[in-house]
Amino acid sequence: MSNQKSIAANCRFCGYQCALQAEIVNGKVIKVRPDASRFPYDDSIQARCRRWRRVPEVLDHPQRINYPLKRVGERGSGKWQRISWEQALDEIADRLQALKQTYGPETLATSIGGPHTTFWPLHRFMTLFGSPNNMGIGQICWNPGILVNAMTYGWPIDMELHPDLTECALLWGVNPAESDNSLFWHTIQEFSRRGKPIIVVDPRKTATAKLATLWLPVRPGTDPVLALGLLHVIIREKLYNLNFVDLWCHGFAELEKHVASYSPSYVEAVTGVKAEDVIKAARLFAGKFPATLYSGRGIDQLGPNTVPTHRALAILRAVTGNVDVPGASHISEMPDFIPEIDLELSAQFPEHSRRNNIARNRLLLQSYSGYERLKSLTMKHNKRLPMRYLTSAHPNLIWRAMLNGEPYPVRSMIVMASDPLLTQADTHLIYQALKSLDLLVVLELFKTPTAMLADYILPAAGVMERPLMETKAGTANIAYGGDQAVEPYYERRPDYYFWREIGLRLGQTKEWPWKTYREALQASLSPAGVGWEDFCKTGLYCASNQYFKYQEINPQSGQASGFATASGKIELYSNFLEQLNADALPTPKALPEVSPSYPLKLITGARFHPYYASSYHQLQEFRRLHPHPWAEMSSATAAKFGLEDGSRLWVETKKGKARFVAKISEMCDDVISVEYGWWYPEMEAAEPSLGGLWLSNANILTSAEFESSDPLIGTWIYNGLSCRIEKIQ
Numbered sequence: 001m002s003n004q005k006s007i008a009a010n011c012r013f014c015g016y017q018c019a020l021q022a023e024i025v026n027g028k029v030i031k032v033r034p035d036a037s038r039f040p041y042d043d044s045i046q047a048r049c050r051r052w053r054r055v056p057e058v059l060d061h062p063q064r065i066n067y068p069l070k071r072v073g074e075r076g077s078g079k080w081q082r083i084s085w086e087q088a089l090d091e092i093a094d095r096l097q098a099l100k101q102t103y104g105p106e107t108l109a110t111s112i113g114g115p116h117t118t119f120w121p122l123h124r125f126m127t128l129f130g131s132p133n134n135m136g137i138g139q140i141c142w143n144p145g146i147l148v149n150a151m152t153y154g155w156p157i158d159m160e161l162h163p164d165l166t167e168c169a170l171l172w173g174v175n176p177a178e179s180d181n182s183l184f185w186h187t188i189q190e191f192s193r194r195g196k197p198i199i200v201v202d203p204r205k206t207a208t209a210k211l212a213t214l215w216l217p218v219r220p221g222t223d224p225v226l227a228l229g230l231l232h233v234i235i236r237e238k239l240y241n242l243n244f245v246d247l248w249c250h251g252f253a254e255l256e257k258h259v260a261s262y263s264p265s266y267v268e269a270v271t272g273v274k275a276e277d278v279i280k281a282a283r284l285f286a287g288k289f290p291a292t293l294y295s296g297r298g299i300d301q302l303g304p305n306t307v308p309t310h311r312a313l314a315i316l317r318a319v320t321g322n323v324d325v326p327g328a329s330h331i332s333e334m335p336d337f338i339p340e341i342d343l344e345l346s347a348q349f350p351e352h353s354r355r356n357n358i359a360r361n362r363l364l365l366q367s368y369s370g371y372e373r374l375k376s377l378t379m380k381h382n383k384r385l386p387m388r389y390l391t392s393a394h395p396n397l398i399w400r401a402m403l404n405g406e407p408y409p410v411r412s413m414i415v416m417a418s419d420p421l422l423t424q425a426d427t428h429l430i431y432q433a434l435k436s437l438d439l440l441v442v443l444e445l446f447k448t449p450t451a452m453l454a455d456y457i458l459p460a461a462g463v464m465e466r467p468l469m470e471t472k473a474g475t476a477n478i479a480y481g482g483d484q485a486v487e488p489y490y491e492r493r494p495d496y497y498f499w500r501e502i503g504l505r506l507g508q509t510k511e512w513p514w515k516t517y518r519e520a521l522q523a524s525l526s527p528a529g530v531g532w533e534d535f536c537k538t539g540l541y542c543a544s545n546q547y548f549k550y551q552e553i554n555p556q557s558g559q560a561s562g563f564a565t566a567s568g569k570i571e572l573y574s575n576f577l578e579q580l581n582a583d584a585l586p587t588p589k590a591l592p593e594v595s596p597s598y599p600l601k602l603i604t605g606a607r608f609h610p611y612y613a614s615s616y617h618q619l620q621e622f623r624r625l626h627p628h629p630w631a632e633m634s635s636a637t638a639a640k641f642g643l644e645d646g647s648r649l650w651v652e653t654k655k656g657k658a659r660f661v662a663k664i665s666e667m668c669d670d671v672i673s674v675e676y677g678w679w680y681p682e683m684e685a686a687e688p689s690l691g692g693l694w695l696s697n698a699n700i701l702t703s704a705e706f707e708s709s710d711p712l713i714g715t716w717i718y719n720g721l722s723c724r725i726e727k728i729q
């Protein structure tokens with residue numbers, strides 16, 4: 001007799017984690033449907049989403065990895081032997097121990113990517129192992145906004161968009177129509193239906209921009225100039241919030257002087273946005289209250305221009321009084337549950353290991369010293385940011401250390417839920433680096449191009465097979481998630497299992513008290529006074545947002561608590577940056593030159609459905625819906641190069657070339673926007689093909705050279721590179 005039941009669980013094919021009911025027969029999910037009884041649920045979101053229906057298919061996809069695999073042939077030859085978890089863990093632990101003895105703990109690096117799984121077990125392991133070389137995408141995703149807002153406001157802020165409360169929305173380099181087809185996008189549509197003004201800053205007229213009252217087609221990478229132009233108009237026309245600026249902002253006079261030269265006509269010349277639109281946008285944004293300002297990866301990936309852009313946007317919110325105001329933003333709180341920083345055991349990370357960071361403290365902010373400086377501010381309000389992600393190593397230095405042993409040899413890497421060959425910059429460099437390793441371990445759902453080069457591939461438990469608890473890395477008092485629906489299929493295990501087992505084998509005996517991932521999550525939630533089962537029932541733990549907290553009187557000092565900065569105010573003029581010998585006011589940096597041989601500007605990586613970075617290319621329905629890697633361009637640009645919709649073309653930069661299919665879109669002229677994450681899982685899972693890695697992979701075109709990255713965070717350029725194109729006959 002079949003054993004049938006229905007279990008509450010969540011989708012995790014994007015960060016929204018929609019509530020589902022899973023129908024289980026004999027331990028396998030045969031069907032899922034939306035579950036209206038739990039958070040987050042929205043039938044109109046699920047009606048439009050193509051991903052959740054594919055849960056049963058992904059769970060038992062023929063290409064899933066089900067057992068630990070050990071390489072038996074040459075690296076990359078595609079020859080594998082199935083082994084037991086015990087054997088895999090014992091062998092990996094032995095090899096890590098031997099490498100550590102020879103080279104020191106820094107010889108182990110790790111790689112993470114988007115938030116597909118919980119990072120803190122990896123970070124906890126690395127802390128205890130003694131290596132500072134956890135590496136990810138922090139420099140170009142999340143960290144710039146977190147670090148800049150923390151130094152400007154004393155803590156990161158969460159943006160708000162309420163159709164009732166908010167009066168204007170400025171969306172800067174963010175395209176939720178493709179990247180967040182859930183609540184945020186839904187709210188923007190509602191906002192637009194109500195006739196409220198939306199301003200979108202994006203070189204492409206995206207589906208989000210199509211809803212806008214005003215679309216500002218900025219030339220890639222010129223954003224700080226545009227933002228300073230808006231500030232110029234707002235200050236010149238006295239549209240700022242005088243009272244708030246007087247009481248709560250530091251350095252207005254310096255700012256006023258600083259933006260004086262960013263006249264609308266100058267801004268037009270640099271950014272391509274018409275002077276009259278610069279004025280219109282400034283008046284619209286400053287003329288409505290409350291107004292919200294969201295930004296996305298469009299500005300996180302501008303190399304040295306990312307920090308000045310974030311700073312200018314932080315200032316734009318401040319001078320218009322849109323900080324800690326319902327409908328605009330709130331300064332978030334530390335969680336009631338155990339924060340990420342404690343789960344990482346960062347307090348135990350020894351000083352000598354910190355000093356051994358691979359950048360040798362050359363980064364001013366994304367470094368242990370930068371972190372400590374920032375912590376001395378946030379601690380004024382008793383708050384601590386997560387440490388490991390905000391100090392994560394610069395990938396370019398890791399790849400180089402693998403190849404040349406400088407500043408020390410990095411001989412091994414553990415890759416979890418990421419695919420560096422497709423999603424990190426400079427594929428050729430990464431390929432050489434991975435090939436040179438003594439030990440490469442990959443925890444994966446699928447045999448990705450990176451996994452194809454591994455010594456061991458370990459089968460990870462994915463959606464429905466493990467519990468979920470998402471937490472904004474401990475920067476806010478919110479957790480959402482739910483339980484697993486089934487035991488992992490075959491011999492898959494949650495990532496947590498791997499880190500704990502390796503940790504135990506390497507002597508980390510006291511620090512892994514929780515046997516299962518569920519127990520670990522339960523323990524981390526317990527200070528909030530919520531049991532795991534209650535949490536799973538609702539799918540959400542959060543406290544209500546508080547506003548105008550800076551006005552609250554601190555009982556000890558008898559004074560308003562203000563902002564956790566050196567001046568106690570929002571720092572328009574940044575004392576923090578001044579102390580680091582960096583620009584105290586946002587100052588645009590030179591853009592990569594447009595040369596006659598590379599006359600076009602390149603965007604690599606604007607999001608598109610139904611894929612998610614390098615994921616889901618195995619699903620035939622998705623491939624039918626979206627069969628080609630597009631290179632978008634305006635009709636004028638296409639005409640210049642004899643291209644039309646569907647033409648095949650090479651896109652080439654100084655780093656290399658890759659092929660795409662032309663798609664004519666409304667966007668800035670002389671700009672090419674290529675999709676990223678493309679590979680072909682149906683092609684051979686071995687060298688030389690590596691699943692079609694070398695065909696249409698956008699990161700063949702990019703580079704993250706440390707020396708030309710931003711000196712504070714290490715941000716490199718994905719948007720605004722110089723390129724050329726050529727029709728494939």
Ligand SMILES: Nc1nc2c(c(=O)[nH]1)N[C@H]1C(S)=C(S)[C@@H](COP(=O)(O)OP(=O)(O)OC[C@H]3O[C@@H](n4cnc5c(=O)[nH]c(N)nc54)[C@H](O)[C@@H]3O)O[C@H]1N2
Pocket residue numbers: 112113114115116117137140141297301416417418419420422423424425443444445446448460461462463495604605606612613614615676677698699702718
């Ligand atoms: N050129 C360019 N490059 C970019 C970007 C860009 O805009 N342009 N964007 C960058 C950004 S913001 C990000 S976040 C990264 C994303 O980069 P990645 O995170 O590397 O890419 P994904 O395809 O999202 O996920 C990688 C792998 O995670 C696996 N996976 C999913 N769930 C689990 C799990 O629970 N456990 C384990 N072990 N594996 C799992 C999937 O099978 C998939 O192969 O790309 C970055 N790279």
Ligand SMILES: Nc1nc2c(c(=O)[nH]1)N[C@H]1C(S)=C(S)[C@@H](COP(=O)(O)OP(=O)(O)OC[C@H]3O[C@@H](n4cnc5c(=O)[nH]c(N)nc54)[C@H](O)[C@@H]3O)O[C@H]1N2
Pocket residue numbers: 014114115141172173174175176178179180201202203204206218219220221222223295296297298299302603605606607608609610611612613614673719720
């Ligand atoms: N479908 C899908 N959804 C995803 C992902 C995915 O891979 N696929 N990835 C997830 C991840 S990891 C992240 S970080 C988020 C990112 O979410 P978003 O930030 O919304 O994503 P992007 O599409 O990378 O960037 C937004 C916009 O920036 C624009 N842009 C490019 N260059 C510039 C520039 O120089 N200036 C300005 N102002 N804009 C520019 C692009 O045209 C694009 O429309 O999405 C998440 N959601």
Ligand code: SF4
Pocket residue numbers: 011012013014015016017018045046049050051052181182
């Ligand atoms: S929006 Fe779609 S992909 Fe994202 S969690 Fe919900 S159902 Fe899954």
Ligand SMILES: [Mo]
Pocket residue numbers: 114137141
């Ligand atoms: Mo990301």
